[in-house]
Amino acid sequence: xxxxVESGGGLVQPGGSLRxxxxxxxxxxxxxxxxxxxxxxxxxxxxVAIITSRGSTNYADSVKDRFTISRDNAKNTVYLQMNSLKPxxxxxxxxxxxxxxxxxxxxxxxxxxxx
Numbered sequence: 428x429x430x431x432v433e434s435g436g437g438l439v440q441p442g443g444s445l446r447x448x449x450x451x452x453x454x455x456x457x458x459x460x461x462x463x464x465x466x467x468x469x470x471x472x473x474x475v476a477i478i479t480s481r482g483s484t485n486y487a488d489s490v491k492d493r494f495t496i497s498r499d500n501a502k503n504t505v506y507l508q509m510n511s512l513k514p515x516x517x518x519x520x521x522x523x524x525x526x527x528x529x530x531x532x533x534x535x536x537x538x539x540x541x542x
Contacts, residue, residue, distance in 0.1 A: 429453055429531050431522045436536030439512055445538055446505040449522030456480065456500045460525040462498060463507045465518035465538075474520070476507060490516075512540045 445491035447500055455461060455496065462477035476486045476496035485495050495508040505522060519541050522533040 428526060428529075429455075429458070431524060431531060431533035433520065433533040433536040435521045436520060436538045438539045438541065440542055441540055442515055443512050443540070444508070444510045444511065447509065447522075447536060447538070449505040449508050449533060451503045451505070451524065453503065454500070455498065455503050455505070458524050458526055459478070461505045462523045462525075464506075464521045464523055466515075466521070466535075467515075467518040470518075475520070478505065482506075489504060509538070512538075514518055514540050516540050 432450045433447060435445060435447040459480050463475040465471040465475050473492055473541050474487055476485045476494055478496045478498050485498045492502055498505045519535040519537050521535045524531045
């Protein structure tokens with residue numbers, strides 16, 4: 428079906444930025460919904476942002492106006508630009524693709540926001 432590989436995580440100071448990438452194993456043009464989720468220690472996985480095949484986006488309130496999700500179909504890649512990072516953004520970030528009602532996940536990439 429589709430394999431997803433995240434990259435771009437790391438350690439950044441509060442107020443800094445990270446750009447996460449999710450590389451898919453095949454053309455994502457027909458994938459209806461792709462998104463980013465995150466899971467912080469002791470918390471459930473939560474939706475961060477989604478993007479449809481048409482390019483429509485939605486964001487969690489906690490990241491709205493700070494994060495931007497985008498997709499490059501030619502590169503089979505989805506991005507998450509994270510700006511003005513806060514310590515509470517620290518989490519493992521997972522890429523997700525919903526294909527024919529089934530969810531596919533990447534392995535996750537760690538983003539740590541700390542002084």
